[in-house]
Amino acid sequence: MSVPEPSSASPEQQAQWLERIEALRPTLMRLALLQLRNRAWAEDAVSEALLAAIEGLPRFGARAQVQTWVVGILKHKVLDQLRQRQREQQFEDGSDEEDPTEHMFLADGHFAQAPQVWNAPSEVLRQKQFLEVLEACMDLLPGKLGRVFLMREWLELGTDEICQELGFTPTNVWQMLSRARLRLRECLQLRWFGESRS
Template structure:
């Protein structure tokens, strides 16, 4: 988007609408990194406010999403510093969350089966499928989850993700492959596998 292509007020209105449209993806990214919904909400609210107040600073030299995610990164770091004493120590990224709070039974099966199974294209639109998909994404280990969301939900390019995470492009592709394979296994076990029974 060129800055001189439209009046400043129209440009700012359009960018503000873009920020609002990005909010769910920003929340998901912040929650994945902070593992605390309240902290994630605070980080996204602060990032949104900072972006809205600083729209005049966006020069258009990068993608708008990249600029907003950069602001969110700093707000996530602020939340981590603010809550450093409260944050619980986790033994590893692969630790499971409390199963009572998830949609899965302790044996790994989905708690509520879908009402019916029809054409897969139609089923993708069903709320239950997306609940399972979101839960599977929440179970991705920290770094795999971060790169997957940055690529698939925020639409960041390889260079931006590698710079943000501090990895080489080949490592990124391996991590994305692993994330997709874990999602596939999770969906097979907890969605498609249950439908075949």
């Protein structure tokens, strides 16, 4: 469907754009919740992002896909939420999380069970079904690990920026990211790369 640029659009066409932006709400909510792990904070971030998108519509100019543009706005609003909540309540670091390597290795440091080859060509890793399993696995990460991991992988912050935002030491952040990656690997092994798909 061809829709004219918002800046030169008629009121009817403007209404079409608003409809398209509003239709993104479930996706935005899903992403905000994945990062913030708190429904009220996520609703605040999504509402602010939608409002900013609607206000920015005349300047949007159809330079990018609507979803790309609105998700970009949401990332800023989610980061604002993280900063605001960080001021209100210090996030604990995740150093008390269980170490996933405890059961991966024997006492002598060798694998308890050799890792399985994942027969996953690039095309498979981009299938919607796989991406939804991957997202479900990220959703299962414990709150603190999940929040830090998504700051790295979705908001694309460097570890130094994460340290600055959350007041953690680099060692803490690296440890949390490592544990999150190991848990993600374990979850994908269980939910996607199990025997039936290998």
